[in-house]
Amino acid sequence: MAWVLLLTFGGLCAVLLIYSHQYSKGRRESREGYAKYSATSEAFRSVYLKLRAEINSTNEEAILIRPEDVRKHLGQGLDAVGALPRGLSIDAVYVAKEGVPLASGRFICFVVFGKRFVPFGLTSTGECRYAKHGEVKEEEFVPLSPP
Numbered sequence: 001m002a003w004v005l006l007l008t009f010g011g012l013c014a015v016l017l018i019y020s021h022q023y024s025k026g027r028r029e030s031r032e033g034y035a036k037y038s039a040t041s042e043a044f045r046s047v048y049l050k051l052r053a054e055i056n057s058t059n060e061e062a063i064l065i066r067p068e069d070v071r072k073h074l075g076q077g078l079d080a081v082g083a084l085p086r087g088l089s090i091d092a093v094y095v096a097k098e099g100v101p102l103a104s105g106r107f108i109c110f111v112v113f114g115k116r117f118v119p120f121g122l123t124s125t126g127e128c129r130y131a132k133h134g135e136v137k138e139e140e141f142v143p144l145s146p147p
Helices: 002-054 067-074
Strands: 093-096 107-113 118-123 128-130 141-143
Touching: 002 067, 002 107, 002 118, 002 128, 067 093, 067 107
Parallel strands: none
Antiparallel strands: 093 107, 093 141, 107 118, 118 128
């Protein structure tokens, strides 16, 4: 009878240790993910402000945000992803192939990070958000590469 209690207690302790380890690991990953999300969001806002500063027209319907301009503002000097947080691979950054109308609300660029590989990007209206299912079509974007 004592052996059964000892084994039961030992099993419960093992389960508790495994749970606490997984819980702390999940919280750490969540913190790291949020930090990357926040830094990327701030970088995208900065890029959007630079893009808007170049626009001198009052007719926003006719304005296109050109991919070259997005690449220029994402990069700094020889670093193609200079505006984005360190640790983002250039392979995880995508820019629209063609110009995107300013008033359309479509994505002009996005990054892919996280375990689910859901695109997080910048829209033509300046909103930073995750893409909805089917909203980002692979053929409309190209990986960011040095100009």
